[in-house]
Amino acid sequence: GSCPVFGKTFSMDIYRDEYNEDFLNEVSFGFLNKKLNLSIEIPVQKSGMAMYQGLFKYCPLDENHSLLIKKEQEYDMCFKRIYRHMQSIRSNKKRTLRNKYLHFGWHGLGGRLGSNMNYPLHDYNPSESHVTRKMRFSGLIKNLSDCSIYSHCMGPCFNKDFDNECFRSLPVVFNHKTKECVILGTHEGSRRRNCLSEYTNGFERCFMPIKKETGKEWPYASSFLRPDYEKKCPPRFPLNDTAFGYYNNSTGECKSAVKGDFVSYEMSFKSCIEGLFNYFGRDRKTRRKKFLWGIWVLEDSSKKLNSMDDIGMCSILKKKPNCV
Numbered sequence: 001g002s003c004p005v006f007g008k009t010f011s012m013d014i015y016r017d018e019y020n021e022d023f024l025n026e027v028s029f030g031f032l033n034k035k036l037n038l039s040i041e042i043p044v045q046k047s048g049m050a051m052y053q054g055l056f057k058y059c060p061l062d063e064n065h066s067l068l069i070k071k072e073q074e075y076d077m078c079f080k081r082i083y084r085h086m087q088s089i090r091s092n093k094k095r096t097l098r099n100k101y102l103h104f105g106w107h108g109l110g111g112r113l114g115s116n117m118n119y120p121l122h123d124y125n126p127s128e129s130h131v132t133r134k135m136r137f138s139g140l141i142k143n144l145s146d147c148s149i150y151s152h153c154m155g156p157c158f159n160k161d162f163d164n165e166c167f168r169s170l171p172v173v174f175n176h177k178t179k180e181c182v183i184l185g186t187h188e189g190s191r192r193r194n195c196l197s198e199y200t201n202g203f204e205r206c207f208m209p210i211k212k213e214t215g216k217e218w219p220y221a222s223s224f225l226r227p228d229y230e231k232k233c234p235p236r237f238p239l240n241d242t243a244f245g246y247y248n249n250s251t252g253e254c255k256s257a258v259k260g261d262f263v264s265y266e267m268s269f270k271s272c273i274e275g276l277f278n279y280f281g282r283d284r285k286t287r288r289k290k291f292l293w294g295i296w297v298l299e300d301s302s303k304k305l306n307s308m309d310d311i312g313m314c315s316i317l318k319k320k321p322n323c324v
Helices: 031-036 063-072 076-081 144-162 269-278
Strands: 008-011 049-051 103-109 172-174 181-184 208-211 219-221 245-248 253-256 262-268 280-282 289-291 294-298 311-317
Touching: 008 219, 063 076, 063 144, 076 144, 144 172, 144 181, 144 219, 208 269, 262 269, 269 294, 269 311
Parallel strands: 049 103
Antiparallel strands: 008 208, 103 181, 172 181, 172 219, 245 253, 262 311, 280 289, 294 311
């Protein structure tokens, strides 16, 4: 869509209610192991996603490719914003994919320890604090909008390199704190699911959207993010002291949603936010899952919110409010 989803990341294990950030880490795909004969990447069994290490010396890949892209017109701004900076990045040879259903990610900016082969080389330690390492031309991506544009512009090159149009217009996740941009090599709507077993054999891993407090720095966005998303899209942070409701055409008033049709639960603010994302109702007509809106009210209205663990009433609204 044209708006980002703040805090949305992915879990590789549907059976555990834990935030799994391993999908952003390097996984063993043979490139570093073959070149250096060292096991310094995270095994694919631990993450379910492989990080594509190939970067392009030229994007577009050659003059003929450039002419083809220019004919499409939608990439006109890419020549000035992205392509003119892509003239001196080292290139890796095109490699055959081991499994076409494997989920991929490309680091547009930065990466986890090991991704750039910084010295000294190290073994993966799941308890260590992963530090973002900047890649060449890191100035291309300063914010979420740049990350979305980067994915859009790199689409024709990924398409040609892999001979697969599915690698165009890929979604991204962006870290507000580290400014790390990761292009996800799979469209959420067409991903393969394999959540039947905790120990899936092979690479067709479970890949499910999840929202946890520990993923608060990561918004998920398409490669068609609208430029004015900060003004026209739902905000990153909740709206305090604001009551959502439903507009009454007869009276011209906005009726509070809390006084209407809803279901309430006593829980922490953190649990309310996570629950709203993971809770869904099924539309009987379309049979599609739909995420709901909600309102959280601090238990003691005379106090202010001090922690995400503060207790209050979480109201799950049965339909989307249309006024404030």
